[in-house]
Amino acid sequence: MAGRGTVKAYTAFNANSDAETLFKAMKGLGTDEATILKLLISRSNAQRQQIKAAYKTLHGKDLVSDLKSELGGKFETLIVALMETPVMFDVTSLRHAIKGAGTDEKVLIEILASRTQAEIREIIKASRQQGVQEATIQSDAQALFNAGEKKFGTDEDQFITILGNRSPEHLRRVFDAYKKLSGFEIEQSIERETSGGLQHVLLAVVKCARSVPAYFAECLYKSLKGAGTDDATLIRIMVSRSEIDLLDIRAAFRKSFATSLHKIIQNDTSGDYCKALLLLCGGDDA
Known part of the structure; x- marks a missing residue:
């Protein structure tokens, strides 16, 4: 928004x-x-x-x-991130995620699942369908059902094709149709039918289709409340969403976790790094 x-x-x-x-x-x-x-x-x-x-x-x-x-330190990382253009910041984050020993799937998933079609095109020239295709809502829901709950073993390609190529508006309609058809929320089926990296990707796509702010609120909560702060994720989300929907993320955070993003940042970070994050946060929803 x-x-x-x-x-x-x-x-x-x-x-x-x-x-x-x-x-x-x-x-x-x-x-x-x-x-x-x-x-x-x-x-x-x-x-x-x-x-x-x-x-x-x-x-x-x-x-x-x-x-x-x-x-120096995390404060420097945050300020340097603010100086990158949004597209270059995403490109750099993706490059770091792919470079080195093992791929940081979390970063790939977060960026590719949450960005708009125009943003993705800027970053990797990928194409995601726009708008709602009324004619295919039912057949998409049926295809997902056939690929998972209805069959022995899972046709993962179908999940990837539909979840990866449809617009968020379209997917929300498909999820409703899927629930009527199968009696399950799509998330429940993904959790049962897939595992590992693929499961994380598909769940992230579903969460973003339902609500990008709620998805980021959850990512922020995990980054602050895990064993030690995940500063890379915290900086990436605070910087990349600061001019887009951080107010909505704050509201979703308050609703999901019964405390404010401001308060958790204050408790879990310190020094100039903390001051900068609180300024980016832009207020307390206590």
Whole structure:
């Protein structure tokens, strides 16, 4: 949902003046972290790109390189993430997920299941059908039923084809038809009929089709409440959803977990990293 982000474009925006403020915050002895985080989080991503360009013109230096050399730890990771364009941030996250020993399935699933068709096309040129195809709701539901509950063993390809290629609006209608046909929610069938990585992918697609904010609220809760904080997931979601639907994610979080996202971030993180995350969060729904 457009306009449901916590970060909005700054109205009295001046790229040169912001570039100067950041330059001063990093010049000389010590770094003024408070100024850096307040300024960058109160600007939209498009404005941050303009600040980057102005900084280069005025000082002949790369703003991101300077930020990296002045900041450290998780705070640095968060600020650098904010400086990437949304598409490049997704591309970088996917690249890291695929690189190295073993693939980080969680990242692949989260990004590919939750992004819109236009965003996916930008990232990997994949195609997902748009809108609701009235003519195929019933046959899709029947195909899923035939592929799983009705047969001995599971036709996983059918699940992948339908869940991976239909629009969220269409899938919500298919899930209703599926329940009438089989007596089961689609999630129950996926849990029974599939396992491992495939099961995670399919469940994520179903959750996102039902509600993207509820899906991200659950991912955030797990990232904060597991054994130790999963900072990579926390940063990725807070940054990538800050201009899209973080207000809705906050509301879904409150509804699902009877506490606020703000409160859990406050309890489970610290220092400038915590301050930056709370600013991104944009308020407490206690």
